[in-house]
Every structure is written in structure tokens, then in C-alpha cells.
Amino acid sequence: MEKKRPKYIGFLTSTGDAEGGVVGGFLILNLVGRPVEFHCTAPVRPNRAQEILFGSTLEGFMCGEQIAPALVGKTKLELAAVLTNKPAMLTAPSSLGVPLALVFQHGERVEANGEAEEERFEDDDQLASDFLPEDARKTREYVAPTPEEDANAKTFFYPSLEDAPFVPGVDYRKWRETTIGVNRIAVPKGFLSETTGKISFEECVARIEPFFRAIDSVEPFERIRLAVEEAQRAG
């Protein structure tokens, strides 16, 4: 008998606050896109020691080891997957108990921002080829984006997974690109955890696919951003 698939999906992201901290937001939706749970963190600010210790891996540490487990761990619901638009979240351990997929492109919007995106990548490539070794391309010291940057820039739109920014601790080879409707996402080639057992790539895609009938992969992140802003306004 076919196993029933989970009826909820999570969207996980982080956004910068005005004082240089990072705020995590986690939204759980049901199959028709209605919110079921929402959690957000207080602004997380690395101390000086952490900055020195983690260096370029600081973003991965904050997102993948502090924010993701804290937020995903709050829910008691069984999730089909957690989608994120922040590559740094992919450093989260498998003990989260749910496959993490990266949303890296959305058909129409890539076209809308195509010019600007192209320019940025050209600059980065130029910079990388001139001054940096091959494996350190697109590696920059982590600076939390300001709320304005987060709101305006579609930083997570990459033409393909190969163009995703290098984040120490994230091995993109473990993910595989797939397209569902207009949504381009990177799904784990295989996921193994104590709670879920082994989940294949195909099973991951099959778990995510039904949700894209009512929502797309981008819009829920906007809801999180607005909700985090509202929560911050309320103190």
C-alpha cells in the first residue's frame, strides 16, 4: 500500500535587520497554500569571537546551525520538505528530519531581472578570474544584507545551480535541479535521517510537487518577509 505523503510544506528564509543582525522566518503551508504555522527568531548577531572563529563560514553557521534547527524544530507537523531561498541554510544537519530544497529560479522573474542579474554575474566572474583561485570563486566575506537589500534584490535567482554562490559547507553536488511548473528548485539527490529513513530524489520531488498547484516557490518568502517586518514593528 502506498504511503501517504505529508500534507504540509515549510518555507525557511532569513532577512537582515537594520542593526546588522539576521532574523529567521519559517512558514508552514498546507496543500492549498494557507498558513498553518509561523515562527520567527529574534535578530541573531554574531559576537566578535564568532566572527573571527567562523570567518567566511559564519553565514552557514548562523543560518544552518542556529536559525534552521531552532525554527524547524518548533513544529510538530510532518513536513514534505522545507524550501529555502538561502543557500547557507543548506548547511543545516540532516537531524532536522526533513529534506531541504533550494529555490534558485522562478521562470518569469528571472526574465524580469535578467539584465541586472547578468551584469552582476559578469562582474563577479571578472573579479574571480582576476584575483581569486578557482575554488574560491564568488566567495566573499559574509555581510548580512540590509532589509532594503533583501526586499529589493532577488538574490536567490540563479540561471542554474552551478551559478549559485559558493557557501563554505554546502556541497551542491548533493542536490539536483528539477523543474515543476515555473519553479526551478534543487532537491537532495537522496536524504537520510533517523526519523524519515531514506528518501530518494524522486520521492522528494513527488512530495513537493502537489504544493505547486496552489502556490509557487517564490511568493511564500514574500509573506515571511512581510510578517517578519510586522513582528519587528510590534517589537
Added chain:
Amino acid sequence: MTRCSGDRSAPFRVVVRSWNRRVTTPKTLSVACPHALLNLEGKRMKIETHSLRSILTSMPQRVFSPPIAARMRGAADVESFFFSPVDDLLKEKKEEKKEGQARKDSGEETPTQENKEDASSPYFESPKDPTRIRVPSDVVKIEDRLGYILQPPIESWLGRRSLETPFEPFGYQKQGIAFLYGARCAVLADEMGLGKTMQAITTIRLLFRSGECRNVLLVCPKPLVTNWSREFEMWAPEIPIQVIEGKSERRKWLWGLKNAPLRIANYELLSRDHDFFDPPGGAKVVFDLVVLDESQRIKNKSNATSIAARAIPRRRSWALTGTPVENSAEDLVGIFEFLSPGYLESGLRPAQISKLVGEHILRRTKDKVLKDLPPKLVRDARIELTDEQYETYRIAQEEGEIRLNAMGDSVTLRHAFELILRLKQICNYDPATNESAKLERLEVDLEEIAASGRKAIVFSQWVQTINWLSSRLKRFKPLEYHGKTPPKDRDSVIERFRNDPRSHVILMSYGAGSVGLNLQFAEYVFLFDRWWNPAVEDQAINRAHRIGAARPVTVTRFLAVDTIEEKIDRILTEKRMLSEAILSDAKGLNYSMGLSQEEIFGLFNIKAPKGKERRKSN
């Protein structure tokens, strides 16, 4: 969708590509459609060119699927869109096929089904600027505010297969839905013809779906009950409707039902049924939402209907009106007394009211949101009465003024009104000689309209005038629709006017015909005489000039020169300015420009008596 062969003189082939089944039934469609004709006969029919053309061009664009409607908007006119040769369609298909083959040959990747822009794709795609539910400012708790913010955009709701709509709502309509969804008290004051009904029904549907409402009451004028029922069947077919009507016992039972999701009542019943929905000391049904359509009915705080409406137990209150300010800013005070008692006080200046109500009122006008709607051309036909007619008018005026003056302080508004009505009737036609300069002008215009196969609506204030016009315009076979038309015959009159190509004119009274009717296939509107307030005139005009109108609407307002009609027109213009002042945040206008006692007597150069009733006309 239909494409026809290019030869307009011969019967032609019709290709029906797709059609929304819900709009094809003659019951819900305002006009018969080719598909329905085909189905009725059970076989493919040859349809004469002229009848198909008249059907298609008079059909509101909204009944077509969104991609087709979008293409129609791009076309020069509806006719040219439909009457392009059927070969075009085949050509397009062939070209598409050729392109696909060329791509295949050159090794280029063929777009996958998923990536292609295809309406049949099962996956949702949110628009660039999704319409988000508006968070009401009176919601203070952060949990509640987040509850609104985290809701999916309206497009996501409407994109679901389980929530199909007969056509894709316009952007402004989605904003209206987003405004209403979260509102505890709201006035949707869109100009007539922008789809307030559809916005309210869709929002109610969403509230039902989200479990926020289980028990809704809609109150509307009695003649509109069937219209609302029909619209609910079309836009929310899954919601069962209970119309509150019948004998007292039955109505009492209907009011007390615990599991009726949607009830429709009329204003006329409200004051009679006060004890049924608000039983003294008894258990009452508390409505999750009460919607008042044509809410200008409760603008007067002290009338029985208004008092009864305020007594309905409820959690949310919405008012729908195209004319929130008819006479003075006080009208809004009356409506808000229902929505949020005590929120507005009498005596505030328009600017203050505008500031207070701004957040609770959503008002859009056609010129702002419907760029594609054909224009409305309004022209004032200044008519000089015939010599005999003017003589009758002059004598009636002089005698009337003498009589009013002679009455001294015992004169009342009623006396003045009687004289005004008498003079206005003479402006329409002279009962002694049957002469009418307006009729002469009307006949000339109607000749042209009938000859070109168009349709016209003529509005008058009086049934008597309508009857008289009907007898004088016999050769145009006019139809009549007024207060004396039996309710059971009304729908058939409208259907005949709509579908009978030989029927070119309908004579309507403002009272019966100015609200709730969709007559966008008529291209000419004549205001044979003027109503007391511009809002009612606008309502009348908007029967024809509304969504679905395919051609420009020409409005002719008859105005007898050098008569009381000219003076009234001046006051109407000022009233219009007041309405704009409150709803568009303009400042610096007088507080009220309603037809005050002084102004009514001023029409005859008579001083208003002191200490008498200070009523205003409606």
C-alpha cells in the same frame, strides 16, 4: 470561442473551441450564445450572419475566458475580432507546427509542457504583484495581524480548481476582495457597473472557505433579490441560498434557521421582521456578516429600515453602494451608524469626514480602473419648448407662484413640490395640446438608432409620461419597464429588449430601472426628465455603461431652456461636486449642497417661511 468565415453575406461555419459550461445556460447568460444554440438543437446549426453578429457584439466580454478576453481587448473592435476568417485559425496552428518542426531540426530544445505558457498547466504561478489581503488598522494584536499578512494572495485563492470563477476578475476587483476580506466594517463604493456584486460574492465565498464565516445575511431592495440569487448561482454555486420571503410564520422560521449559510432579505421586510431576527428576550441568530446592498437606503438614521438594519445581530458589517453621498455628507453618517455606531458624528466638515472614513471606504471610478471600457459621451440637449407649450408653462408658473405667495406662512414644502412637479411635467409635454419639443427631438434620434439596429433606453420620472411616450412612439414598438409593470413580467420585458432585433427602445422609470439591471447592449441613454439627485441619474446611465459594454454609450440629458429644469440642473451639478469632495479628499467646499428648503422656494423667487419643516429632497 468562436471564429467565423469572412464572407458576411452567407451563412458560415462556427468553430467552438471551448466554453465555460456555467455561462452557457440561457438562465445565467444575458444573451443566447452560439454554443447554446448548437446544443439546443443537438446538432451543428447554420446561423445567419446578422443574428450571430448581433449576439456576439452584444455579448459582454466578461463571459469569455481571460486569454480570449485579453485578445479581444487588443482587437480594434469585437466585431473584427470575431469576424476574421476561420482560415486564420488554421494558419496559426500550421505556423505553430512548422516552428516546432524547425526547432526540432535545428536541435534546439523544444519548450516543455511545464515551461510553456499554457492555461492548462496544473501549476500555480503568482503574478509579479500579487494582491494581498489588506490588514485592517483596527486589528491590533500581532497574532491577528500576522493572520492576515500570512494569507496567500488573492490570485492563489482564485487559481484553485475548486474555486473556479466564470471569468478572471480584473485587478481592481481583486483589490476590492482583498479590502473586504479582512474588514469588520467597510463600504465598497465603486461606481456602478464595476462589479461590486461579484466582489462581495467572491469575498463571501473566500470567507466561507477559510471558515471565517458560516452565517451571512444579505439585504437588498426587493426587485434585486432575484438578481442577487442569480449572481450567487453564477459566482458561488456551492453556497446554498435561503431567500427570506412568504408569510409571517415562514419568515420567522427562516430568520431562526441555525444552519443556513446565506440568507437574502429585502429592505421592505426588515422593519416588519424586527422581532424575528432580534426577538426580545429570545435566542437570536448572530450573523457573521451582514451585507447591505444599495446601502443609501439607510442614510436617514431615524427611518424604520435604518433602525431595523442596525438591530441585526452581527459581527461584520459591509455596505455596498455606488452613491455613498447622495445629498449631503450626512448620508455617510447614516451608513456608518450601521457599520460602526458612533464613529461619525453629525456636523463634521467634508474634509474631516473624508479623513475619518478614508480607510473604511473603497471607491473606484470607471475612468480610473477600466481603461478598456468604451467612453461615455454625455451631451446636454437644451430644448426650447414650443410656443404653445411654453405658454402653458408660463401660465402654470405664474399661477402657482401667486398661489404660493398668497398662502403666506402656511405654505409648506409639499405645496412647492407640487408646483415643481407640475412644471416639470409640462416641460415633458403639454397635456392640453399634446405638444412636446422633447418628443420631437427624441423621435429624430430614435429614427436613426432604429435604422442602424441599435438600442436605446429612455428614462423618465413618471409612469404617466412613459405611458404617453409609449403611445406616441408606437412605430418603434417601445417596451415599458416601470413600477406598474408586474414583477413576474419584468424579466421577460428585459429579455425581449435584449434579444429581439426589432425592439429598439425601452421606456423606464428611474425608480424601477435604475438599479440592478445589466443593459450593456444598449448604446443610447436618454434622460427625458431629470431626477432630483445625480446619483440616481448615474445609476440609470450605468445600466448601459458598465463592464461588457462593447461600444461607446451616448447619454442625452434633455433640458428645457429657461425653465425650472435649468435651475435644478445647476443644483445637481453642485451636488456632484460635494460627492467628489468627500470621496476624493478635495477641500474647501460648502458643507451641504442638498436641495434645502431655501433652495426649493428659491426656484420660484419665494422666501422660505420661518419655522416650517426643513426637509430635503431625495
